[in-house]
Amino acid sequence: MDYGHELQFGVFASPDASRVHETLELAQLADVLGLDLFTVQDHPYNAKHLDTSTLLTAVAARTTSVRVAANVANLPLRPPVGLAKAVATLDVISGGRAELGLGTGAFWDAIVAAGGERRSPKQAVDALVEAIHIIRATWGQDPAQPGARSVTLEGEHYSVKGMHAGPFPVHPVEIWLGAYKPRMLRVTGRLADGWLPSQGYAEPDALPALNNAIDVAAESAGRGPQAIRRMYNVFGQFGAGSGFLRGTARDWAEQLAGLSLTAGMSTYVLGTDDPDVLRRFAGEVAPAVRELVGTERAHRADGSAPRSAPTAPSATVTSGTRAADSRSPLTVRATPDDGARLSAERPWREDDRPVTAKPDDAAYSSAEQAVPQHLVDVHDHLRGELAQLRDIVGQVRRGSLSTGAARSVLNTMAMRQNNWTLGAYCETYCRLVTGHHTLEDRSIFVHLRRAEPDLGPVIDRLEQEHHVIADVLEQVDEALVGLVGTDGYGQAGEGALDEIERALDLLTDTLLSHLAYEERELLHPLARNGFG
Missing domain, CATH: 3.20.20.30 (Luciferase-like domain)
Structure with missing residues (x-):
């Protein structure tokens, strides 16, 4: 049940x-x-x-x-x-x-x-x-x-x-x-x-x-x-x-x-x-x-599996392995990239990215459409976590600027708490992004290369961008080291906050651009081939 x-x-x-x-x-x-x-x-x-x-x-x-x-x-x-x-x-x-x-x-x-x-x-x-x-x-x-x-x-x-x-x-x-x-x-x-x-x-x-x-x-x-x-x-x-x-x-x-x-x-x-x-x-x-x-x-x-399935489902979801059901055009939509950028740094060019054909007449079952939808759901989670991370950094800065002599003890405690939370959150978020990209590089991308060799240039570019994002995540970590170097009262310096905001701006630009590009190019291939 x-x-x-x-x-x-x-x-x-x-x-x-x-x-x-x-x-x-x-x-x-x-x-x-x-x-x-x-x-x-x-x-x-x-x-x-x-x-x-x-x-x-x-x-x-x-x-x-x-x-x-x-x-x-x-x-x-x-x-x-x-x-x-x-x-x-x-x-x-x-x-x-x-x-x-x-x-x-x-x-x-x-x-x-x-x-x-x-x-x-x-x-x-x-x-x-x-x-x-x-x-x-x-x-x-x-x-x-x-x-x-x-x-x-x-x-x-x-x-x-x-x-x-x-x-x-x-x-x-x-x-x-x-x-x-x-x-x-x-x-x-x-x-x-x-x-x-x-x-x-x-x-x-x-x-x-x-x-x-x-x-x-x-x-x-x-x-x-x-x-x-x-x-x-x-x-x-x-x-x-x-x-x-x-x-x-x-x-x-x-x-x-x-x-x-x-x-x-x-x-x-x-x-x-x-x-x-x-x-x-x-x-x-x-x-x-x-x-x-x-x-x-x-x-x-959708009726493609018995309701009384006695065991956990297989982790593999591939096209053609389920009973046929009604098919329709792809309803999953790639998240648009509005082109807005926060950082002056440009770690890659965006006008030379390889692209794939997007068939207008392709139709998929609901089970097949669930695969690219899962990718978008995972990406939405990363986007939401990034927004929350930026909000936490903003709270740290607001706490730092509000420190006054009359409330120094209270605000010192608050800043220590905010700094700890920020450090834990950044560590966790970086681990989350890296884990997601490692899963793609070692499993999903290998499967898609085999299923559709023409995807090779796109997957090559996505993997290259993973390496760039890993470097940006290291900059976030380095900025955290500066944040830990507080004064004797536990207050984060403006320079440390400036540096972590700079690193987060660059992470925001690269990660959101990358996620949007990946969705544009992989929604149809994932619907056709599954995760592997």
């Missing part, structure tokens, strides 16, 4: 008090890598763990787009009114980036030692149901009382009598339940926005049956199975080996894509504190999973 949810990827980090700075840097890395979620476990009785709600607030303050959540909040030690207020506050502070993972509690001896109440399995689930109603009502998001300004619930475990609701989150906060047993699965189907099991407690082969229990409860509640996002805390190791999430990034991608297509899982949260592992997960695994699932969903939608 594939519920059709958008794929999301995140990290499940440790709140170890001895490595708080590493955890915060991991969160910032997750943010600049474009991951969707940063989560941490919540065991308030653990003496080695930071407080989850405080840590997530610090993470939200240091990031701009990643969503944050407890994975999962320990309800017996987090009374629902206080928990609702904490999450709503976090959502307001973060601009709508807080979610709530929630559990009934475990390790009852430790909970009792920390002042909590020992509950039987039935009592724990009853308390969870009461808490969900109180939390949603406190947020003003109770479906039974939308917009209600007061909260009243006479429960066995929690009672609230006429409490004023608020503060209200700035977006509809999702509640995800860590559930495994039949009754909790039924509660998930009735009340939750997401199901968040962990590998080790629910192995991949157990997921379809557990999903089915949620589906039945959702149908009975009049919601439908699609109302519940299916999430999965996963753990793995890159390198030699066999088994689930053992082996290469491609092995990981195929296994996770298979779970999305056959078991309905759509959000993968990787348990790791290793920044290198996180980079591979975000930069290699996540894009490949999206490609595999997106291609298979497109085939299923």
Whole structure:
């Protein structure tokens, strides 16, 4: 079963008090890598763990787009009114980036030692149901009382009598339940926005049956199975080996894509504190999973592949390998180059680029058109990341110019934060561009040369431009070295900012021109031949 949810990827980090700075840097890395979620476990009785709600607030303050959540909040030690207020506050502070993972509690001896109440399995689930109603009502998001300004619930475990609701989150906060047993699965189907099991407690082969229990409860509640996002805390190791999430990034991608297509899982949260592992997960695994699932969903939608495909789709998409479907002129459009340039430097001439014929009468299936569309989608991601990078540099400059003696300490801290974020972002972005070009040079371009020898001059030119862009990326890196050379108060000098803006202007000119040229010349060949 594939519920059709958008794929999301995140990290499940440790709140170890001895490595708080590493955890915060991991969160910032997750943010600049474009991951969707940063989560941490919540065991308030653990003496080695930071407080989850405080840590997530610090993470939200240091990031701009990643969503944050407890994975999962320990309800017996987090009374629902206080928990609702904490999450709503976090959502307001973060601009709508807080979610709530929630559990009934475990390790009852430790909970009792920390002042909590020992509950039987039935009592724990009853308390969870009461808490969900109180939390949603406190947020003003109770479906039974939308917009209600007061909260009243006479429960066995929690009672609230006429409490004023608020503060209200700035977006509809999702509640995800860590559930495994039949009754909790039924509660998930009735009340939750997401199901968040962990590998080790629910192995991949157990997921379809557990999903089915949620589906039945959702149908009975009049919601439908699609109302519940299916999430999965996963753990793995890159390198030699066999088994689930053992082996290469491609092995990981195929296994996770298979779970999305056959078991309905759509959000993968990787348990790791290793920044290198996180980079591979975000930069290699996540894009490949999206490609595999997106291609298979497109085939299923147009009837060219069975809807009950039992395994992850092949990474190879080539012309003529799918059942015939309706064909139409190429609908994918190359991104236009408006000719505007920011830099006075010209690393190449643009009027001597080789070109290929663009057949006006060519027609392609929807599966074939999906291949060049994927190239444009990847390029759009690079363009968007570049725009965000330029915006970050602008923020650094604005922070530098606003520094004043009366607020020197505050602005020094802000500048250090901005400089770190800029450095991490540039490093990540350069890695992303280089990885994309390496993939093209070593795989896609080799395939196209063999399929259409007449493309040789165009591919030669594209590869030459890859080398030029690599040199420009090195200039960006060198400019970052100058940015790190701040004064004793952590303020970036104007010269360092000027140099990085110069390098970014040149990168903008070369990269955007190159991407537009590549799309103009390769959309038809990719539709004819696939990625190889």
